[in-house]
Amino acid sequence: MDASDTPDVPECLTTPHPAGEDTRHLDVPPTDAALPRRDFLRIAGASAGALLATGCAPPVAFPAAPAKGVERGRGxxxxxxxxxxxxxxxxxxxxxxxxxxxxxxxxxxxxxxxxxxxxxxxxxTRGIRSSYGDRATGELWTPWARTAIGRWKLFEEEWAKPFRTSFFHETGDVIMRATREPFITKTIDLWKANNVRHEVLTGDEARKRWPVIKADDITVAITEPDAGVVxxxxxxxxxxxxxxxxxxxxxxxxxxxxxxxxxxxxxxxxxxxxxxxxxxxxxxxxxxxxxxxxxxxxxxxxxIGHALYFGVPQGDTRFQFPNLPSFNFPGVTGWPMLPVDSRGFRVRGAIAPPAPPAPPAGTAAPTPTPAAADPTLQDPDLSSRWTNQDRVDGARRFLAARFPILANAPLLETRACHYExxxxxxxxxxxxxxxxxxxxxxxxxxxxxxxxxxxxxxxxxxxxxxxxxxxxxxxxxxxxxxxxxxxx
Incomplete structure (x- = not known):
């Protein structure tokens, strides 16, 4: 893009610091204090460019979603x-x-x-939910997660229009299990303690509500209707x-x-x-x-966590927002395709391959040779973010088991990132x-x-x-x- 093609920048976004504030750092030349407009657009990306081209919005009104234990307004x-x-x-x-x-x-x-x-x-994409019955930190995290959901909604209200896009999608979230395991029970307890709107469904109710999900073995499903994806x-x-x-x-x-x-x-x-x-x-x-x-x-x-995005059938809206919630099965989470950029149907996690057949009687089972550890995987600057075929196959086993219509869906892209x-x-x-x-x-x-x-x-x-x-x-x-x- 030539400099002459750069979108016009509204005055409210061209002032890098409040009026009268000294922008110089000790030991940093004054010429480095302000980032050039062209570099800003390159760094902040297309969404920032849309903001710069369309105007400004006021700061998000987060006091409307107070965070437990966080004080505000004290200077x-x-x-x-x-x-x-x-x-x-x-x-x-x-x-x-x-x-x-x-x-x-x-x-x-x-x-x-x-x-x-x-x-x-x-x-x-990232899921935004408060179901932390599987975490020792659940009592602390649940109220903060609920506040975060409210703040993401406020962020959407204030900034989606200036950026000409959408950030938060209220998909709702469903957790399905074959038995009422402790994770389910503890999550419900935390939701009740924090007055979180939720549902507890039987397997039959879940199958009726989401017929595209193969849930023959499911006996309980819990939902958080205002959870979503960002x-x-x-x-x-x-x-x-x-x-x-x-x-x-x-x-x-x-x-x-x-x-x-x-x-x-x-x-x-x-x-x-x-x-x-x-x-x-x-x-x-x-x-x-x-x-x-x-x-x-x-x-x-x-x-390193890996997320895979699969293509949904042409013209079939059942696997797109808002017709399906984000979902949680043992070891796997995911959500429907979002309409803004249509990355695809997102799956993180996998179903393991079936165990190999037992060796004949009197025959020793072969001892697998562990692969040598790759030291670059411990360095976020050097680690490869390529998703291998084993993970793709595991995700496809999940699709075949829970979303059989998508069993052979094309793999559109993968993403991988370190977490801590x-x-x-x-x-x-x-x-x-x-x-x-x-x-x-x-x-x-x-x-x-x-x-x-x-x-x-x-x-x-x-x-x-x-x-x-x-x-x-x-x-x-x-x-x-x-x-x-x-x-x-």
């Missing part, structure tokens, strides 16, 4: 007037947004750009664009933490040697936390060890994206000096537990 701490955030994914972008709404100057740094294909938030790459890029609209500065580059002097981090250092300094630092960089902080090496795992897990199965929002002005925010446990509008608010609160709910502060402390051995 900013004097010691945190400029916050540098490393990582422009779901958590980093939302933290930048919330800090700007609190009046804090923000520099947002990402080495590849918001919503890039290496990032945890680089997939196309287009995560598009939303991540949009949030970063909105944060910039509110005055945050986006810098593309790789950083390492600066030295710790008298209990405070002194800047972050770009690969070219440039030092960017602020009053506080937030490292919301997902699987890269293990590369930046040796402390995290054996306190986090970064497995820990022994304590909870998020981290805590100080970098031995510092008082630097924060680690991460370990989303494969669920972090949906919490973005809420967890970004909470991180912003902590950074400006508001501890809030002591139970949350304790729950999100840096884990002392470690995995038994380093990753293979």
């Amino acid at each position: 900013t701490a004097e010691s945190s007037t400029h916050v540098v955030i490393v990582g422009a994914g779901a958590w980093g972008g939302w933290t930048a947004y919330h800090l700007r709404t609190r009046g804090v100057k923000v520099t947002l740094i990402d080495q590849y750009g918001p919503g890039n294909s290496r990032s945890t938030s680089g997939d196309e 287009r995560c790459r598009a939303a991540t890029q949009a949030v970063a664009a909105i944060a910039q609209k509110l005055g945050a500065e986006l810098v593309i580059g790789r950083v390492r933490p600066g030295p710790i002097v008298n209990g405070k981090m002194d800047g972050v250092i770009l690969d070219n040697g440039t030092v960017i300094r602020g009053d506080a630092y937030v490292f919301a960089c997902g699987p890269w936390l293990r590369k930046l902080f040796p402390y995290m090496e054996n306190r986090a795992r970064i497995p 897990s820990s022994v304590n199965q909870n998020f981290i929002v805590d100080h970098v060890p031995e510092t008082t002005n630097a924060w680690i925010a991460g370990l989303g446990q494969a669920e972090g994206f949906k919490f973005g509008p809420v967890v970004g608010d909470y991180i912003a609160q902590r950074v400006v000096g508001i501890n809030g709910d002591p139970a949350l502060k304790k729950a999100f402390a840096l884990p002392t537990e470690q995995y038994d051995r380093p990753p293979g």
Whole structure:
């Protein structure tokens, strides 16, 4: 695109910082302080370009969806007037947004750009639900997940039209099981405790409601009618664009933490040697936390999850939104094709192949040779995101078992991303060890994206000096537990 082809930018989006605010960083030349318009469009993506071409919307009215344990409206701490955030994914972008709404100057740094294909938030879609009966953290997560659903709806109301697209789709969610297992019972208990609208269906009722699902063995199904699916790459890029609209500065580059002097981090250092300094630092960089902080090496795992998108039959709307909810079966989740970009029918997980036949009597079974571990799979910069045939076959076995009409559907695309897990199965929002002005925010446990509008608010609160709910502060402390051995 030639510069003359760049869409006109409304005045409300061309001011990179509030009027009168000093945009210069210590040790950063003034010419680097504002991102050129053309680079902004390239980085923020087509959705940001649509926003720039169509106008502005006011900041999202999130006070209408208050988050449990998150305080608002108390201003900013004097010691945190400029916050540098490393990582422009779901958590980093939302933290930048919330800090700007609190009046804090923000520099947002990402080495590849918001919503890039290496990032945890680089997939196309994410489910937004509150069914956490299988999690030890369910009591904490369920009310936050419910708040997140409300905030995603507000985000859709405020920003879908300016971006000329849609981000949140209220698909509803159904969980189907052959027996009333503890996950089902605990989820219902959590929903009741949090006044969550839900249904409990028999197998017959589920089969009648969704006849395209083969559910002969299902005896119980529970639904969360207002759960949904968010287009995560598009939303991540949009949030970063909105944060910039509110005055945050986006810098593309790789950083390492600066030295710790008298209990405070002194800047972050770009690969070219440039030092960017602020009053506080937030490292919301997902699987890269293990590369930046040796402390995290054996306190986090970064497995890779794979999502597959299958084509739906031409003219058959039964597998498209809004005619089918997102679904959960043992080991597999997914949802219908969304109409905005029609990626396809999404499946994550698989059914294992049948066990091989037993060897003849008196014959020893062959001992399988384990494949050598690929060290690059533990490095989010080097890991391959290619989905192998075994995973494709496993997803097809699921389709044949539960959605037989799609058993031979064409595979349109696959997506893979690292996520972060820990022994304590909870998020981290805590100080970098031995510092008082630097924060680690991460370990989303494969669920972090949906919490973005809420967890970004909470991180912003902590950074400006508001501890809030002591139970949350304790729950999100840096884990002392470690995995038994380093990753293979």
